[in-house]
Amino acid sequence: MNSSTLSDVFRSHPIHIPFSNLPDFTSLRHLPDSYTWTPKDDLLFSASDSDESPPLIDLTDPHVATRLGHACTTWGAFQITNHGVPSRLLDDIEFLSRSLFRLPVHRKLKASRSENGISGYGVARIASFFNKQMWSEGFTVVGSPLDDFRKLWPRHHLKYCEIIQEYEEHMQKLAAKLMRLALGSLGIEEKDIKWAGPGSDFQGAQAAIQLNHYPICPEPDRAMGLPAHTDSTLMTILYQNNAAGLQVFREDVGWVTVPPVPGSLVVNVGDLLHILTNGIFPSVLHRARVNHVRSRFSLAYLWGPPSDLTISPLPKLVNPLQSPLYPSLTWKQYLATKATHFNQSLSFIRNCPSSDQMF
Numbered sequence: 001m002n003s004s005t006l007s008d009v010f011r012s013h014p015i016h017i018p019f020s021n022l023p024d025f026t027s028l029r030h031l032p033d034s035y036t037w038t039p040k041d042d043l044l045f046s047a048s049d050s051d052e053s054p055p056l057i058d059l060t061d062p063h064v065a066t067r068l069g070h071a072c073t074t075w076g077a078f079q080i081t082n083h084g085v086p087s088r089l090l091d092d093i094e095f096l097s098r099s100l101f102r103l104p105v106h107r108k109l110k111a112s113r114s115e116n117g118i119s120g121y122g123v124a125r126i127a128s129f130f131n132k133q134m135w136s137e138g139f140t141v142v143g144s145p146l147d148d149f150r151k152l153w154p155r156h157h158l159k160y161c162e163i164i165q166e167y168e169e170h171m172q173k174l175a176a177k178l179m180r181l182a183l184g185s186l187g188i189e190e191k192d193i194k195w196a197g198p199g200s201d202f203q204g205a206q207a208a209i210q211l212n213h214y215p216i217c218p219e220p221d222r223a224m225g226l227p228a229h230t231d232s233t234l235m236t237i238l239y240q241n242n243a244a245g246l247q248v249f250r251e252d253v254g255w256v257t258v259p260p261v262p263g264s265l266v267v268n269v270g271d272l273l274h275i276l277t278n279g280i281f282p283s284v285l286h287r288a289r290v291n292h293v294r295s296r297f298s299l300a301y302l303w304g305p306p307s308d309l310t311i312s313p314l315p316k317l318v319n320p321l322q323s324p325l326y327p328s329l330t331w332k333q334y335l336a337t338k339a340t341h342f343n344q345s346l347s348f349i350r351n352c353p354s355s356d357q358m359f
Contacts, residue, residue: 035134081264119140192315212225225296229343234303
């Protein structure tokens with residue numbers, strides 16, 4: 001991961017978050033007004049009664065590319081098994097998350113995210129777009145977590161750093177494989193993506209890791225762990241422990257819960273892959289709900305292109321009957337738009353008459 005460049009991407013277009021000390025969630029017996037959500041706070045707050053859910057795909061299935069492409073087209077999300085990430089490593093990364101978020105609040109705040117920073121402990125970057133606070137806490141890792149982890153675990157930080165490093169290595173390989181399969185289902189070959197590199201290993205790609213904790217909530221029906229949003233990535237690979245909470249939105253169905261499957265990973269199509277495929281793969285709207293029985297932990301691998309690479313609809317997916325729906329832009333430029341227009345960003349750049357008016 002080219003951490004300095006990725007940090008620059010986010011710092012150059014920051015989303016202002018009025019950071020204040022997060023509460024000790026375990027001490028709250030009633031939901032404060034500032035954490036109480038209603039439909040006026042999120043128009044998509046209501047849930048669906050549908051029992052549908054995104055497909056569960058075995059990556060060793062001989063028809064995996066077709067199944068994966070269909071899932072990307074119809075859902076913008078899916079779960080995968082036999083993905084090659086060792087179960088031992090998934091256990092380790094969950095152990096790290098539990099160890100981190102169970103620290104006393106004053107300890108976690110030692111590694112809090114600076115005002116203009118990216119890495120560290122704090123609230124989600126999307127917090128500033130909502131009037132209510134979220135029943136969650138997070139920790140972002142961009143580049144080496146050594147300095148932050150040393151503040152949290154003065155004696156044992158190296159052990160946790162090794163877990164993060166190994167997890168990143170596996171995720172990068174998996175993301176590249178999923179990218180090849182997804183685009184391959186559309187007839188896209190290695191030669192069609194110049195930045196993919198030899199063997200389409202996408203070594204120039206960049207990523208961030210986001211650890212999330214959704215504590216037990218006294219009134220979960222009126223709280224929100226993470227409100228509705230799309231990811232400003234090519235794709236996001238999520239590990240969730242065995243507590244339900246992740247929901248995805250599909251126009252014809254509404255909100256549906258992604259049931260936790262032990263050992264599986266959830267994959268979301270991001271905004272940049274939506275642009276790259278000229279809208280064929282929808283960028284999935286998703287959110288996280290909370291419960292009153294058990295804490296939920298998740299870990300998102302947010303995968304994107306080199307920060308200065310120009311992304312535009314692939315020529316093979318554009319023809320006289322289907323012109324490009326989106327202009328060419330870099331990840332930096334897209335994040336600038338997202339920082340202002342949030343979930344309307346794709347519509348904004350699609351309808352903007354010129355790039356000069358866009359940025």
